[in-house]
Amino acid sequence: MRIAIVTDAWTPQVNGVVNTLKATRKQLRASGHAVLMVTPEHIRSYSCPTYPEIRLAYKPYGKVASALDDFDADCIHIATEGPMGLAARRYCLNRGLDFTTAYHTRFPEYLRARFHLPLAVTYRWLKWFHGPAKAVMVPTPRMQDALEQSGFRNVVQWSRGVDTAYFKPGPREEASLQRPLYLYVGRIAVEKNIEAFLQMDLPGAKWVIGDGPMRDELEKKYPDVRFLGAKPHEALPAYYNCADVFVFPSRTDTFGLVLVEAMACGVPVAAYPVEGPIDVVAHGKAGVLDTDLTRACFEALKLKRSVVREHALCYSWDAATQQFLQHLHPVRKSNGLAVVRSSLA
Numbered sequence: 001m002r003i004a005i006v007t008d009a010w011t012p013q014v015n016g017v018v019n020t021l022k023a024t025r026k027q028l029r030a031s032g033h034a035v036l037m038v039t040p041e042h043i044r045s046y047s048c049p050t051y052p053e054i055r056l057a058y059k060p061y062g063k064v065a066s067a068l069d070d071f072d073a074d075c076i077h078i079a080t081e082g083p084m085g086l087a088a089r090r091y092c093l094n095r096g097l098d099f100t101t102a103y104h105t106r107f108p109e110y111l112r113a114r115f116h117l118p119l120a121v122t123y124r125w126l127k128w129f130h131g132p133a134k135a136v137m138v139p140t141p142r143m144q145d146a147l148e149q150s151g152f153r154n155v156v157q158w159s160r161g162v163d164t165a166y167f168k169p170g171p172r173e174e175a176s177l178q179r180p181l182y183l184y185v186g187r188i189a190v191e192k193n194i195e196a197f198l199q200m201d202l203p204g205a206k207w208v209i210g211d212g213p214m215r216d217e218l219e220k221k222y223p224d225v226r227f228l229g230a231k232p233h234e235a236l237p238a239y240y241n242c243a244d245v246f247v248f249p250s251r252t253d254t255f256g257l258v259l260v261e262a263m264a265c266g267v268p269v270a271a272y273p274v275e276g277p278i279d280v281v282a283h284g285k286a287g288v289l290d291t292d293l294t295r296a297c298f299e300a301l302k303l304k305r306s307v308v309r310e311h312a313l314c315y316s317w318d319a320a321t322q323q324f325l326q327h328l329h330p331v332r333k334s335n336g337l338a339v340v341r342s343s344l345a
Contacts, residue, residue: 002034003328004073006064008082009104010039013054014211014230015187016257017104020160021079027321036071038064040084061087075328080104081129093132097331101133102158103147106252123150134329139255140279156327160255161317166234167264169309170241180204180301183243183267185236185258186250188212188227196249198222200294209239240265245300248277249293256280263287263312266305270296286311 005025009017021037028035043063045055064087068076076092076099078085085101092099103126130136130152137158138144144155181204184197189212198206198218206222211230219227231239240246246262248271256276259269269287271277281287286308290296 006038006088007079100135102137135327161320162260169266178205180244188215266309268300268303
C-alpha cells in the first residue's frame with residue numbers, strides 16, 4: 001500500500017510520539033509498503049508557546065495538499081492535532097477522502113495543568129477534530145474507554161512496542177555509582193508531574209534525562225538531583241541499565257513508551273496506578289503501582305530484573321504495526337477494504 005502519515009511531531013523533537021512514528025514507518029517499509037511522512041521539517045514554523053523546542057508549521061495547507069496530491073495515497077493517517085493535522089483533515093474533507101487519526105497525548109489534561117483551561121473546552125474541540133475519522137487509534141484499553149465515555153466515536157486500540165534486541169539488559173557499572181539509583185526519562189514539564197519524584201526522600205541517587213520548560217527552575221530547586229539533559233534515543237539503553245528503579249510520576253500519559261523501554265532493559269518501574277502504567281506494567285512482576293510513589297520505589301527494588309525483562313518481551317513493534325494496518329481505511333470508499341486486508345494476508 002501507499003500510506004501517508006501526517007504529523008506535527010517529528011525530528012529534531014525527542015518524544016514518544018516521534019519514536020512511535022519512526023518505528024512504525026520502519027516496520028511498514030520492511031513489509032513492502034510505501035510510506036510518506038508529511039512533517040513540518042521543511043515548512044516555515046514558529047515556536048510553540050512555553051515549548052520553544054517544539055516548532056509548529058505556519059500555514060502548511062498548500063505544502064500538505066501538494067505532498068498528498070503527488071503521493072496519491074491508498075490510506076491517510078493523521079497522527080497529531082496541530083497545524084499539520086488540521087491541514088490534512090481539511091484536505092481530506094474537501095476531497096471526500098476517508099482518513100484515520102491517533103490520540104497520542106492527553107492535551108486536555110496538559111492544557112489544564114499549564115494554562116488552567118477547562119477540560120470541557122479542549123475535549124469539545126478534540127471531538128470536533130477526530131469526529132470525521134474512520135478510526136481514532138489509542139494505545140490502551142483504558143484510554144479507549146475514557147474517550148468513548150467522553151463521546152468519541154470509532155475508537156480502536158493501537159498498542160506500542162519496543163526493540164527488545166536493542167533495549168536489553170547490559171553492563172551496570174556497579175562500582176562507580178551511588179545506589180540505589182532512581183531514573184526518570186521524559187519531558188521536564190508540569191504535566192509530567194516530575195516534582196512528585198524530585199521531592200521524594202529516597203536514599204541513593206536520582207537521575208533525570210530529558211529537557212523541557214521547567215528544567216532550569218528544577219535544577220536550581222533540587223541541586224542533589226543529577227540532570228543529564230536530553231539524550232538521543234539510541235543512547236538510552238546504557239542509562240536505563242544503570243538504574244535500579246525507573247520512576248514514572250506522570251498521571252496524564254496515554255501509554256508511556258519509556259516504560260516498556262526501561263522494562264526491556266530489566267529495570268523495574270515505580271508509578272501511580274493510573275491510565276498508562278496500569279495497562280503497561282504488570283504490578284508485582286515488572287513494577288509496582290501505588291498511590292504512594294515512595295513506597296512504590298522501595299517495593300520495586302525487590303523485583304527480579306529477569307522477570308521484568310520477560311514481561312517486556314510481549315511488546316513488539318511488529319504486532320503494534322499489524323494493529324495499525326488493520327485500522328487503516330482506504331481513502332475512497334469505492335476501493336473497499338480489500339486493499340488494506342490483502343496487505344495483511
